Amino acid sequence: MHASRNEIPAASGTLRSFMTLEQFIIDHQEEQAHSTGAFSRLIRDISIAAKVINRNIRRAGLLDVFGASGDINVQGEVQKKLDVIADEEIVRALRRGGECCLIGSEEQPDTISIGEAGDGVGRYAVYFDPLDGSSNTDVNASVGTIFSVYRLDEDADRSAMLSEVLQPGTEQVAAGYVAYGSSTMFVYTTGEGVNGFTLDPEIGEFVLSHPDLKIPNHGKMYSVNEADVEDFSEGFRRYLRWLKAPDESGQRTVRLRYIGAFVSDFHRNLITGGIYMYPSSAGSPDGKLRLMYEANPLAFIAEQAGGAASNGRNRILEIQPNDLHQRVPVFIGNETLVRELERHLAESVTA
Ligand code: AHG
Ligand code: MN
Ligand code: MN
DSSP states (O other): OOOOOOOEEEEEESSSEEEEEHHHHHHHHGTTTTTTHHHHHHHHHHHHHHHHHHHHHTGGGGTOOSSSEEOOEEEOOOOEEHHHHHHHHHHHHHHHHHOEEEEEEETSSSOOOSSSOOOSSSSSEEEEEEEEEEGGGGOOEEEEEEEEEOOOTTTTTSOOOOHOOOOOOGGGGHHHHESSSSSSEEEEEEOOOOOEEEEEETTTTEEEEEOOOOSSOOOEEEOOGGOOOOOOOGHHHHHHHHHHHHTTTTTTOOOOOOHHHHHHHHHHHHOOOOEEEEOBBBTTOOOSBIHEEEEEEEHHHHHHOOOEEEESBBBBGOOOOOOOOOBBOEEEHHHHHHHHHHHHHHHEEEE
C-alpha cells in the first residue's frame, strides 16, 4: 500500500494528516481480486451520490422534502419524498459512471439493465436501499443508505431471468453503508476488513476515521422491535429472556436500543458490540428486511468485522436468492450472541 496523506490544521492549530476515501480506494486497488480502475470509480460514484443525499437530508427542514411522495413502492410501502430523491441520485450516479451493467433498488420493481458490458468495464451489478429507515426523516432521526456490489461474468446473459443473475452474498465483491447520523459516515468492505470514513463538511470529503473496524466481543446492546413480542416464536422469546437474565452478581448486563433504521442500529452495535434482530413473526414468516440490499451487505460487513449474521438457522451470505425483493429474518452482530440465538431456535424446534 502507498500511503498518500494530506494535512489539515487540527483544532490545536497543528497539522494533522488524513486520508480521503478516494485516496484509500486507489491505494488499496491492487489488493482487490480483479482489480480495475472501474471498481474504484464505482465506489467513488456511490460516495458522490451519498454526499448529495446527505445534503438533502441535512437541509430537509428547509426544503420541501418531508412526507410521502404520494406513491407506493413494490413492497406496498408508502414512498417518502426522500426515498425517491435518494433513489434518483444513486441511479443517476451509477448510470453516469458507466461501471455497472445492472442495478436493483428497493424503490424499483425490477432491476435496471444499463448499456453493454465490455473489457472489464460495466461488469458490476449494484443492489441498494437508497434510504433505510426513511420514516425517521420526518422526525430528524438517523437514516442510512446500503449498497451491495457483485461482479458479473463477462458472458453473463443479463437479459436472462433475474434469478439466473442473482448470486448469494458470499459472491459480493464489496458492500457498504452510509450512516446519516450526528455525523455522516461511509463504511465499506471489499473482503479485506472494514473501514469507516467520516464526512468532513469543511472539505467535502470522506476521511478515514475508523480503520479496520472490529465488533467488540462483549456487546451489551440488543435491538429488536419488542412491541411485536407476542407474535414472535417461543424459541425467540426464550432467547430474549436469556439475554436479559441477570449475571452472577444480580446485574442485568444488556441494554435495549432501537432506532428503527437498520443501518443506524447496526452501526451502533458494530461500535459498541451487541445484536440486531428482525425475526419472523406470526404474520411475517420471512421477517421484514430484504436479502439483496439490506441483509447481505450488512452480513458481509459483520463477518469482516469479526461478527456473524444468520437467518436463525443458516449463514445469511449462503442463501441462494431468487427474487430481488425477497425477505429474510435477520440476526446480526456478536458471534457468541448470534450462535446462542441459533441454539435457542433449534432447541425449540426439537423440543
Ligand atoms: P426502509 O425504510 O428501507 O423500508 O427500512 C425500514 C426497516 C429497517 O430499516 C428498520 O430496522 C425496520 O424497517 C423497522 O421496522 P419496524 O418499524 O417494524 O420495527
Ligand atoms: Mn431499509
Ligand atoms: Mn429504504
